[in-house]
Amino acid sequence: MNPSQDVITARRGDPEPTAAGLQARYRFAPDLPVFAGHFPGRPLVPGVYLLAAMADLLQRSEQADAAAPVEVTGLRRVKFRAAVPPDQDILVTLRWPPTSERVQATAHCDAQLAAQAQLVVA
Amino acid sequence: MPATFPAPTDLTLHAPPALLVEAVLECRPDGGRCRLQAGLDCWQLVEAATQAAAVLSAAWARRSGAADAATTGVLVGCPSIDWHGEVDAGAELVARVSHAGDLGALHAFTATVLADDVAVCEVHFQVHHGAPP
Numbered sequence: 001m002n003p004s005q006d007v008i009t010a011r012r013g014d015p016e017p018t019a020a021g022l023q024a025r026y027r028f029a030p031d032l033p034v035f036a037g038h039f040p041g042r043p044l045v046p047g048v049y050l051l052a053a054m055a056d057l058l059q060r061s062e063q064a065d066a067a068a069p070v071e072v073t074g075l076r077r078v079k080f081r082a083a084v085p086p087d088q089d090i091l092v093t094l095r096w097p098p099t100s101e102r103v104q105a106t107a108h109c110d111a112q113l114a115a116q117a118q119l120v121v122a
Numbered sequence: 123m124p125a126t127f128p129a130p131t132d133l134t135l136h137a138p139p140a141l142l143v144e145a146v147l148e149c150r151p152d153g154g155r156c157r158l159q160a161g162l163d164c165w166q167l168v169e170a171a172t173q174a175a176a177v178l179s180a181a182w183a184r185r186s187g188a189a190d191a192a193t194t195g196v197l198v199g200c201p202s203i204d205w206h207g208e209v210d211a212g213a214e215l216v217a218r219v220s221h222a223g224d225l226g227a228l229h230a231f232t233a234t235v236l237a238d239d240v241a242v243c244e245v246h247f248q249v250h251h252g253a254p255p
Contacts, residue, residue: 001140003165037140046140047197048169078200078247120204 001034003052010053012089015060021096022061026053030086045084050115051075053092054105058119061096074120076102081116084109094119130156133180134173142170143177147216149185154178158215158235164205167215167243171233172197174217175249179229195249198228202246213237227251 009032012025028035028045035043055072084090088109095104103119127146131137142162147155156174159166176195209215215237222230228250235243 001142001166001169003169004163033139035140037137039135039140040137046169048165051168051203052165074202074204075200076202078203080196080198117200 001038001046003046003049006032006034007049007052007056010049010090011056015057018093021094022057023091023093024057024060026056026090026092027088028086028090032086035086043086045086045088045090047078047080047115050080050084050090050092050107051078051117053090053107054094054115054117054119057092057094057105058103058121061094071122072119073122076118076120078117079115082109082112082114084114090114127181128184130173130177133177133184136173136176141173142166143173143217146177146181149178149181151182151221153218153220153231154181156217156219158217160213160215161211162209162215164243167205167209167235168200168203168245170215171217171219171235171243171245172231172247172249175219175221175231175233175247178219179221179249179251195229195251198248198250200245200247202244204244206242206244207240209237209242222246 010026010028012027015022015024038046091108093106105117107115130143142159143156145157158170217235219233222232230248233245234241
């Protein structure tokens with residue numbers, strides 16, 4: 001499995017501003033090698049892929065705002081709410097701009113909250 | 123004579139190439155240690171840490187006679203994940219896992235990943251055993 005690489009190939013379109021921050025869509029192709037092992041016969045997007053997508057959106061937002069935080073040093077209050085199968089649109093949202101050193105992030109699949117987290121940035 | 127343990131492929135539903143745990147090094151009722159694949163990045167370290175807990179839980183369950191008791195855990199949350207510096211590509215990676223407690227079917231773990239004996243990633247997480255909560 002290679003979350004860092006697979007998240008890049010899963011990008012669907014550019015980040016879009018929202019009233020509360022930023023959002024972008026991701027879709028993990030069903031033929032990614034990771035799904036052969038996570039899990040055999042029942043492929044599911046690993047939770048860490050959702051977290052990597054949140055961080056990816058943060059990195060992409062930084063490219064548009066040089067004054068934004070640069071590095072994710074950790075995460076807090078991560079909760080996984082629903083399993084996500086491959087080949088589904090995942091809407092990742094960041095509350096932007098960040099308050100203090102944390103960025104609130106969510107991932108929704110089919111309008112259902114799949115994961116939420118706070119990204120610790122430095 | 124060192125103890126031998128089943129292969130990780132026999133202890134978790136994860137399979138290659140998604141399985142990042144190479145071997146169980148030590149297994150106790152409250153945790154243990156696993157050797158991980160070399161060259162993992164920050165996200166792979168987090169996944170490997172949680173896989174190590176699954177593998178160790180299953181290894182202990184098997185020793186206790188409950189063969190598949192721990193193979194159906196679902197990761198439900200991580201109160202904290204922290205990374206500490208870079209990992210050299212050739213460093214030996216070991217996950218040290220402690221079972222921090224449980225509340226019914228919800229089990230709390232702490233996992234520290236060591237690169238050549240230096241902590242590079244710490245994950246506090248919760249796993250629900252059995253049917254999804």
